[in-house]
Amino acid sequence: MPTYDALREECCEANRLLPGTGLVDLTFGNVSVCDRDAGAFAIKPSGVDYDRLTPADMVVLDFEGQVLAGTLRPSSDTPTHRHLLQAFTGIRAVVHTHSRHAVAFAQAGRPIPCLGTTHGDYFHGPVPVTRPLTAKETGPDYEWETGKVIVEAFHDLNPLHVPAALVRGHGPFTWGASGRQAVEHARVLEIAAQMALATLALDPAAEPLPPHLLDRHFFRKHGPGAYYGQPA
Amino acid sequence: MPTYDALREECCEANRLLPGTGLVDLTFGNVSVCDRDAGAFAIKPSGVDYDRLTPADMVVLDFEGQVLAGTLRPSSDTPTHRHLLQAFTGIRAVVHTHSRHAVAFAQAGRPIPCLGTTHGDYFHGPVPVTRPLTAKETGPDYEWETGKVIVEAFHDLNPLHVPAALVRGHGPFTWGASGRQAVEHARVLEIAAQMALATLALDPAAEPLPPHLLDRHFFRKHGPGAYYGQPA
Amino acid sequence: MPTYDALREECCEANRLLPGTGLVDLTFGNVSVCDRDAGAFAIKPSGVDYDRLTPADMVVLDFEGQVLAGTLRPSSDTPTHRHLLQAFTGIRAVVHTHSRHAVAFAQAGRPIPCLGTTHGDYFHGPVPVTRPLTAKETGPDYEWETGKVIVEAFHDLNPLHVPAALVRGHGPFTWGASGRQAVEHARVLEIAAQMALATLALDPAAEPLPPHLLDRHFFRKHGPGAYYGQPA
Amino acid sequence: MPTYDALREECCEANRLLPGTGLVDLTFGNVSVCDRDAGAFAIKPSGVDYDRLTPADMVVLDFEGQVLAGTLRPSSDTPTHRHLLQAFTGIRAVVHTHSRHAVAFAQAGRPIPCLGTTHGDYFHGPVPVTRPLTAKETGPDYEWETGKVIVEAFHDLNPLHVPAALVRGHGPFTWGASGRQAVEHARVLEIAAQMALATLALDPAAEPLPPHLLDRHFFRKHGPGAYYGQPA
Numbered sequence: 035m036p037t038y039d040a041l042r043e044e045c046c047e048a049n050r051l052l053p054g055t056g057l058v059d060l061t062f063g064n065v066s067v068c069d070r071d072a073g074a075f076a077i078k079p080s081g082v083d084y085d086r087l088t089p090a091d092m093v094v095l096d097f098e099g100q101v102l103a104g105t106l107r108p109s110s111d112t113p114t115h116r117h118l119l120q121a122f123t124g125i126r127a128v129v130h131t132h133s134r135h136a137v138a139f140a141q142a143g144r145p146i147p148c149l150g151t152t153h154g155d156y157f158h159g160p161v162p163v164t165r166p167l168t169a170k171e172t173g174p175d176y177e178w179e180t181g182k183v184i185v186e187a188f189h190d191l192n193p194l195h196v197p198a199a200l201v202r203g204h205g206p207f208t209w210g211a212s213g214r215q216a217v218e219h220a221r222v223l224e225i226a227a228q229m230a231l232a233t234l235a236l237d238p239a240a241e242p243l244p245p246h247l248l249d250r251h252f253f254r255k256h257g258p259g260a261y262y263g264q265p266a
Numbered sequence: 267m268p269t270y271d272a273l274r275e276e277c278c279e280a281n282r283l284l285p286g287t288g289l290v291d292l293t294f295g296n297v298s299v300c301d302r303d304a305g306a307f308a309i310k311p312s313g314v315d316y317d318r319l320t321p322a323d324m325v326v327l328d329f330e331g332q333v334l335a336g337t338l339r340p341s342s343d344t345p346t347h348r349h350l351l352q353a354f355t356g357i358r359a360v361v362h363t364h365s366r367h368a369v370a371f372a373q374a375g376r377p378i379p380c381l382g383t384t385h386g387d388y389f390h391g392p393v394p395v396t397r398p399l400t401a402k403e404t405g406p407d408y409e410w411e412t413g414k415v416i417v418e419a420f421h422d423l424n425p426l427h428v429p430a431a432l433v434r435g436h437g438p439f440t441w442g443a444s445g446r447q448a449v450e451h452a453r454v455l456e457i458a459a460q461m462a463l464a465t466l467a468l469d470p471a472a473e474p475l476p477p478h479l480l481d482r483h484f485f486r487k488h489g490p491g492a493y494y495g496q497p498a
Numbered sequence: 499m500p501t502y503d504a505l506r507e508e509c510c511e512a513n514r515l516l517p518g519t520g521l522v523d524l525t526f527g528n529v530s531v532c533d534r535d536a537g538a539f540a541i542k543p544s545g546v547d548y549d550r551l552t553p554a555d556m557v558v559l560d561f562e563g564q565v566l567a568g569t570l571r572p573s574s575d576t577p578t579h580r581h582l583l584q585a586f587t588g589i590r591a592v593v594h595t596h597s598r599h600a601v602a603f604a605q606a607g608r609p610i611p612c613l614g615t616t617h618g619d620y621f622h623g624p625v626p627v628t629r630p631l632t633a634k635e636t637g638p639d640y641e642w643e644t645g646k647v648i649v650e651a652f653h654d655l656n657p658l659h660v661p662a663a664l665v666r667g668h669g670p671f672t673w674g675a676s677g678r679q680a681v682e683h684a685r686v687l688e689i690a691a692q693m694a695l696a697t698l699a700l701d702p703a704a705e706p707l708p709p710h711l712l713d714r715h716f717f718r719k720h721g722p723g724a725y726y727g728q729p730a
Numbered sequence: 731m732p733t734y735d736a737l738r739e740e741c742c743e744a745n746r747l748l749p750g751t752g753l754v755d756l757t758f759g760n761v762s763v764c765d766r767d768a769g770a771f772a773i774k775p776s777g778v779d780y781d782r783l784t785p786a787d788m789v790v791l792d793f794e795g796q797v798l799a800g801t802l803r804p805s806s807d808t809p810t811h812r813h814l815l816q817a818f819t820g821i822r823a824v825v826h827t828h829s830r831h832a833v834a835f836a837q838a839g840r841p842i843p844c845l846g847t848t849h850g851d852y853f854h855g856p857v858p859v860t861r862p863l864t865a866k867e868t869g870p871d872y873e874w875e876t877g878k879v880i881v882e883a884f885h886d887l888n889p890l891h892v893p894a895a896l897v898r899g900h901g902p903f904t905w906g907a908s909g910r911q912a913v914e915h916a917r918v919l920e921i922a923a924q925m926a927l928a929t930l931a932l933d934p935a936a937e938p939l940p941p942h943l944l945d946r947h948f949f950r951k952h953g954p955g956a957y958y959g960q961p962a
Contacts, residue, residue, distance in 0.1 A: 059457055060450065062384065081495030110486060110494045132384045134457070138464035141382040142472050150837040151900045152758065152828045169478040176482050203475050204383045218756065225755055225830070231464060232834035232927060240838050243899050246865040250872050254806060262806045263777030291689055292682065294616065313727030342718060342726045364616045366689070370696035373614040374704050401710040408714050435707050436615045463696060523921055524914065526848065545959030574950060574958045596848045598921070602928035605846040606936050633942040640946050667939050668847045695928060 038076060038103055041069050042089040045076035048127065048213025049092075053084045055221050056133075063131040066115040067213045070126075073097060075119055079106035110177065117181020118209060122193040125209040127216040132205045135227035139163065140200040146226060148242050149233050153226035154251040155262075156219060158195035160242070161226075162187040164202050180204070195252070198223045270308060270335055273301050274324040277308035280359065280445025281324075285316045287453050288365075295363040298347040299445045302358075305329060307351055311338035342409065349413020350441060354425040357441040359448040364437045367459035371395065372432040378458060380474050381465050385458040386483040387494075388451060390427040392474070393458075394419040396434050412436070427484070430455045502540060502567055505533050506556040509540035512591065512677025513556075517548045519685050527595040530579040531677045534590075537561060539583055543570035574641065581645020582673060586657040589673040591680040596669045599691035603627065604664040610690060612706050613697050617690035618715040619726075620683060622659040624706070625690075626651040628666050644668070659716070662687045734772060734799055737765050738788040741772035744823065744909025745788075749780045751917050759827040762811040763909045766822075769793060771815055775802035806873065813877020814905060818889040821905040823912040828901045831923035835859065836896040842922060844938050845929050849922035850947040851958075852915060854891035856938070857922075858883040860898050876900070891948070894919045 048065040052058045061081050068075035076092040093104035097120055099113065109115070115128045139146050145160040146153070164183040171179035184199045184207060197219045198208040206223055210216035233240045243251075255262045280297040284290045293313050300307035308324040325336035329352055331345065341347070347360045371378050377392040378385070396415040403411035416431045416439060429451045430440040438455055442448035465472045475483075487494045512529040516522045525545050532539035540556040557568035561584055563577065573579070579592045603610050609624040610617070628647040635643035648663045648671060661683045662672040670687055674680035697704045707715075719726045744761040748754045757777050764771035772788040789800035793816055795809065805811070811824045835842050841856040842849070860879040867875035880895045880903060893915045894904040902919055906912035929936045939947075951958045 059453065079496065107493075107496055132457075134461055135464060137382060137384060137461050138468055141461060141465040142468035144468060149899070150833060152833060166476070167479065169476075172478045172482045203381070203479060221755065225828075229830055229833050229837060231467065232831060233837040235467065235927065235931065236834055236838035236840060244862065244865070246868045247863065247899060250868045261803075264775065264803055291685065311728065339725075339728055364689075366693055367696060369614060369616060369693050370700055373693060373697040374700035376700060398708065399711065401708075404710045404714045435613070435711060463699065467699065523917065543960065571957075571960055596921075598925055599928060601846060601848060601925050602932055605925060605929040606932035608932060630940065631943065633940075636942045636946045667845070667943060695931065699931065 036072065036103075038069070038072065038074060038094045039089065041067060041072070041074065041076045041094065042092040042103075044213045045078070045092045046087050046089040048129070048217050049078045049087055050084055051214070051217050052131070055217065057131040057220055057224055058084075059132065063129070064109040064111055064115075065127060065129045065213050065216060066109075066112075066119065067127040068119045070123075074102055075116070077112055077115055078109050079104070080109050082106065111180075113175070113178035114181040114184070114207070117178055118184060118207065121181070121185040122188075122209060124194050125197070125216075126211050127213045128207060128209045129216040129220045130205070130207050131220050131224075133220065133224035133227070135231055136200060136206040136224050137204075138231060139227055140205050141203055143202050146200070146223070146230050147240075148248060149230050149240050150226075150243060151247070151251045152222070152229060154243050154248045155255050156222045156252075157198060157226065158248065158252040159191075161196060161198045161200060161206075161223065162191065163200040166202050195256075268304065268335075270301070270304065270306060270326045271321065273299060273304070273306065273308045273326065274321040274335075276445045277310070277324045278319050278321040280361070280449050281310045281319055282316055283446070283449050284363070287449065289363040289452055289456055290316075291364065295361070296341040296343055296347075297359060297361045297445050297448060298341075298344075298351065299359040300351045302355075306334055307348070309344055309347055310341050311336070312341050314338065343412075345407070345410035346413040346416070346439070349410055350416060350439065353413070353417045354420075354441060356426050357429070357448075358443050359445045360439060360441045361448040361452045362437070362439050363452050363456075365452065365456040365459070367463055368432060368438040368456050369436075370463060371459055372434055372437050375434050378432070378455070378462050379472075380480060381462050381472050382475060383479070383483045384454070384461060386475050386480045387487050388454045388484075389430060389458070390480065390484040391423075393428060393430045393432060393438075393455065394423065395432040398434050427488075500536065500567075502533070502536070502538060502558045503553065505531060505536070505538065505540045505558065506553040508677045509542070509556045510551050510553040512593070512681050513542045513551055514548050515678070515681050516595070519681065521595040521597040521684055521688055522548075523596065527593070528573040528575055528579075529591060529593045529677050529680065530573075530576075530583065531591040532583045534587075538566055539579070541576055541579055542573050543568070544573050546570065575644075577639070577642035578645040578648075578671070581642055582648060582671065585645070585649045586652075586673060588658050589661070589680075590675050591677045592671060592673045593680040593684045594669070594671050595684050595688075597684065597688040597691070599695055600664060600670040600688050601668075602695060603691055604669050605667055607666050610664070610687070610694050611704075612712060613694050613704050614690075614707060615711070615715045616686070616693060618707050618712045619719050620686045620716075621662060621690065622712065622716040623655075625660060625662045625664060625670075625687065626655065627664040630666050659720075732768065732799075734765070734768070734770060734790045735785065737763060737768070737770065737772045737790065738785040740909045741774070741788045742783050742785040744825070744913050745774045745783055746780050747910070747913050748827070751913065753827040753829040753916055753920055754780075755828065759825070760805040760807060760811075761823060761825045761909050761912065762805075762808075762815065763823040764815045766819075770798055771811070773808055773811055774805050775800070776805050778802065807876075809871070809874035810877040810880070810903070813874055814880060814903065817877070817881040818884075818905060820890050821893070821912075822907050823909045824903060824905045825912040825916045826901070826903050827916050827920075829916065829920040829923070831927055832896060832902040832920050833900075834927060835923055836901050837899055839898050842896070842919070842926050843936075844944060845926050845936050846939060847943070847947045848918070848925060850939050850944045851951050852918045852948075853894060853922070854944065854948040855887075857892060857894045857896060857902075857919065858887065859896040862898050891952075
């Protein structure tokens with residue numbers, strides 16, 4: 035029986051990064067990481083403090099939601115993570131936080147507009163906000179339906195180009211190629227949200243970055259023409 | 267003669283949590299914890315720094331306000347705590363802070379609206395603000411009257427479902443089943459207040475969470491159907 | 499020849515408190531402490547980092563501005579401190595900072611209104627802002643004239659009841675019975691300013707604390723009827 | 731072959747100051763320092779964490795952009811730094827950050843107005859914002875063109891009197907006589923931006939500092955008549 039050691043270690047390490055980022059209070063945040071070949075993902079256990087998490091505490095599930103390893107109860111947000119990992123096949127990890135400025139946009143039901151290059155370096159356009167869930171969607175499958183409305187918001191968006199979404203009235207989810215990268219996206223999302231809030235306070239009609247500038251910034255960091263950072 | 271060791275220890279520990287939460291400046295905050303069987307509650311002494319508090323410094327009083335143990339003067343807010351502990355029989359501890367964003371709502375005389383799930387996970391609806399105290403109520407029994415207007419604000423609210431109130435022009439009181447939980451409620455209240463302020467800056471007419479979503483979040487954490495965290 | 503050791507020590511200690519308060523950036527802040535019997539006051543040297551200040555670095559001057567002890571150049575704000583120490587005979591220490599929210603009110607040319615009890619516990623009414631200095635007052639005696647417009651703003655105010663002022667377009671000065679107390683007043687002023695800003699964001703027409711509540715709070719901490727803190 | 735040891739050391743030290751200032755997140759910031767006699771400048775390598783930077787990691791280039799020393803890829807913003815170091819012959823160092831409040835002004839396309847003495851102590855008037863770059867300027871020479879629009883914004887400004895600019899939709903650049911001083915200017919710019927934002931929230935029509943007060947503050951710190959700090 036596989037023990038998923040590497041997966042649990044990566045997942046544990048990424049979860050333990052959260053408090054140091056300033057993005058999470060109490061236990062309001064969680065990271066999942068998947069191994070597509072193994073058909074499994076690891077996720078934080080529910081309501082456990084970050085600083086005493088060990089790899090063995092991580093719960094491993096398959097993509098149908100059956101527990102494969104671990105004795106603790108997984109995060110109550112597990113079905114949302116599972117939905118995103120299923121639907122966005124190009125990603126490996128998902129992060130959920132209640133970071134304060136991103137939550138403000140989610141609570142106001144507004145996408146985070148792309149007002150500058152800090153945003154554009156990571157997100158190729160506005161970060162969408164989901165439609166409200168109906169009363170029926172807020173039933174027993176609530177967390178699964180939450181994943182569904184996120185995916186719905188990406189029907190004409192590339193989740194690799196905009197690795198983040200806001201769930202209306204709730205907060206942000208981000209994703210990436212690794213636990214560490216998904217956490218980085220959660221950090222930049224919060225920074226971009228804070229900057230957008232301050233910008234809109236100065237000018238409620240602030241204009242988004244023009245497409246040529248957005249493309250320049252996003253693609254100097256992503257894709258074949260990227261020239262930011264050191265060659266691999 | 268009882269020495270109330272366990273009560274004083276819990277009370278001291280909860281008071282000492284306060285500075286680390288970022289909720290209190292100087293000595294603007296205090297925690298009380300009661301033992302209903304013993305007919306007694308412990309509270310912080312007035313104007314003493316948190317980092318040198320010991321359990322022996324805690325003042326123990328009965329529910330009529332007579333000192334049972336301790337040599338220091340109790341917090342000047344003691345009658346407010348005593349009133350709340352008397353009136354809300356389902357609680358064990360009360361916290362008072364001047365946390366900045368919650369105070370802003372108290373100073374504006376506005377309840378903190380329930381705009382998102384961070385709020386709804388802990389408070390089943392808006393956090394009420396008291397009516398202003400009259401000149402007469404601001405006399406020698408001022409702190410006792412402060413408790414009274416809080417209780418008045420809960421005439422049709424369940425204090426176990428909304429474990430917090432704002433005293434108009436003053437600041438927040440929270441409560442809970444233990445010193446530690448009451449402090450947790452004070453932390454979440456401040457976070458919810460900060461998020462609400464930022465949300466209202468984006469949209470002054472932001473809508474509260476719909477009832478179905480509020481119920482889902484509050485009751486996934488509270489009551490018989492709760493599924494957040496680990497089984498006890 | 500006197501060496502003013504106690505005075506310099508108190509002054510040095512109070513200056514060294516500043517960075518830990520979060521009120522000052524770089525070297526934007528200074529404390530003076532006076533000994534009225536000795537006819538002398540000590541003040542921070544100009545442009546020196548707080549963490550390497552020693553009592554011997556403090557510059558001691560008489561009330562006419564003559565240096566009595568010390569080899570460094572005193573703070574460029576020395577004439578303002580000297581003016582306040584001369585005019586407000588009931589105080590012993592003065593603090594100047596550029597704390598950010600208090601500066602915002604100074605830059606907006608608005609007094610900090612007394613919107614709640616955090617403010618009212620320390621300041622018996624709004625914290626006044628000076629009139630703008632004229633071009634002539636901004637000449638060679640600029641720092642002395644700065645003291646003068648502060649004193650002018652107190653022509654019908656008791657500086658012991660409102661131990662703080664905002665210099666228009668500049669920032670706050672506070673004072674007290676000791677270096678440590680004047681720093682405490684600087685801290686509370688900044689907190690009150692931050693709370694006022696957030697309150698005015700929620701309600702631009704927020705009402706000041708009614709007089710009965712202001713009196714209750716200020717006088718439970720000050721004067722013969724005070725009952726906050728421990729008996730001396 | 732010269733090794734530029736002193737230059738790299740100063741540049742490395744200044745880059746390593748950045749995270750402690752709170753001005754940069756992740757790797758969003760960089761410092762360059764030049765030696766005009768040697769016709770060379772050193773700059774941070776692209777995408778490398780600050781806490782593991784060593785002087786040997788600094789990349790040294792000439793003013794035409796040819797690498798003189800170093801094996802890593804220089805910051806992607808190198809051509810902007812190079813342009814500024816070429817055009818502003820009185821400076822020795824350039825800093826770029828995405829500090830949050832300065833970015834808000836850049837994203838709103840507004841200069842930072844000089845609303846108080848904190849600003850006026852360092853910047854003799856408003857900090858200008860560039861015009862938007864055209865689509866053509868956002869081509870392969872984008873970073874060089876970014877330098878060009880900054881210089882354009884200074885056609886009637888003295889860069890030694892206003893050692894900072896905002897690139898529209900992007901963020902701040904500052905400069906100075908040393909790496910350390912350019913970082914100090916980046917810190918004060920962010921503080922001034924935060925104060926300006928809060929001031930404009932209180933009064934959207936807040937008035938700039940009158941010229942006599944601005945002159946008094948700027949020139950008490952700069953030029954032959956300066957009397958702030960200790961004599962050299």
